[in-house]
Amino acid sequence: MRWYVTPGMSCVTGAAGAEGASSNATETAKRTVRRIRPELTLAQAAAIFAVVGFLLTTGAGTAATRAHDRPVPILMYHVIAAPPPGAALPELFVRPADFAAEMDWLAAHGFHAVTLHRVYDYWLRGAPLPPHPIVLSFDDGTLGQHIHAMPVLAKLHWPGVLNLKVNALKSRYTLPAWRVRAMIAAGWELDAHTITHPDLTQVSDAQLWHEVHGSRVELQRMFHVPVDFFCYPSGRYDARVVAAVRRAGYLGATTTNYGLARPRDIYTLGRIRIDGSDRLTGFARKLQSLMR
Secondary structure (H helix, E strand, O other): OEEEEEOOEEEEEOOOOHHHHHHHHHHHHHHHHHHHOOOOOHHHHHHHHHHHHHHHHHOOOOOOOOOOOOOEOEEEEOEEOOOOOOOOOHHHEEOHHHHHHHHHHHHHOOOEEOOHHHHHHHHHHOOOOOOOEEEEEEEEOEHHHHHHHHHHHHHHOOOOEEEEOHHHHHOOOEOOHHHHHHHHHOOOEEEEOOOOOOOHHHOOHHHHHHHHHHHHHHHHHHHOOOOOEEEOHHHOOOHHHHHHHHHOOOOEEEEEEEOOEOHHHOOOEEEEEOOOOOHHHHHHHHHHHHOO
C-alpha cells in the first residue's frame, strides 16, 4: 500500500483499499472546492455590477468601449469662381479648377466627405464614420456652389453642407430655390446662416431671435428639411448669441475659429478657411499640419 499526498487532498492506492480510497478522495476534493469557491453577499455582488457599469458608461474601461470624440476637419468655402476685377474680398473666391484639384487631393489621401449631422451622430450617439471624415461647408449660398462645386462632389459621391443665408434666395447672383432643392436631392445638408447676415453681437434681442430662429423656420418651410445646425455670420458670436442658437433648437453651430471641430465645442465648432491664394500647395499644407 502506498500513500500519495497533495495539498488539500490525499488518497491511498493498493488492491485491498482501492474502492474506499476512491470514495475518500472524492469527498476530500468536494470539500476543497467548497473552501476555495468565493461566497459573495448580495451587497458585494451589487458593488461589482456597479463598478462594471461605471466602466462601460464612462469609457474608463478602454478595453470595453471607445470614446467617440475624435476631432473632424470642417472646410469653409465661400465663392467657387474666379474673382472678378475689383472684387472686395478676392480671397473668398476659389477658382473651379483649384477646387476640383483640392477634392481630388482629399480623395487620393483617403478622406471621405460627410455631413455635419453625421459627425454629430458619431460624437453624440456613436454612429460610424469613415476612417478619415471631412465636412465640406459652403457659406452664404453663391451660384458657383451649385454650378461648379456640386458636380465635382457628385463624381466622388460626396455631400456638401450649405450654410444658406435666406436673403441669398432673392438675388440673381446667388442660389435660387430650385438649385438649393437640387443640392438637397444630391445629398447636401442644409443649415442656417441667418436672414440678412448681420453681426449678431450688435443687434437687438428681437432681431437676434428673428435672424437665428426665423431663418431656421423659413428654410424648414421652404425646403422641408430639418436645418439642425447654424453658422455664425462672419464668425461673430458671444454668450447671448450662443444662448439664442441653443434656444432655437439647433444641435450645434460653426464659427470661423481656425482649427479642427471637436465635440466639446458643439456650439462653437472650428473650421478651416480655404482661400483663393492657397492653391493646391497651401491647401495640402493646411490639412497636413492640422491632421498630424
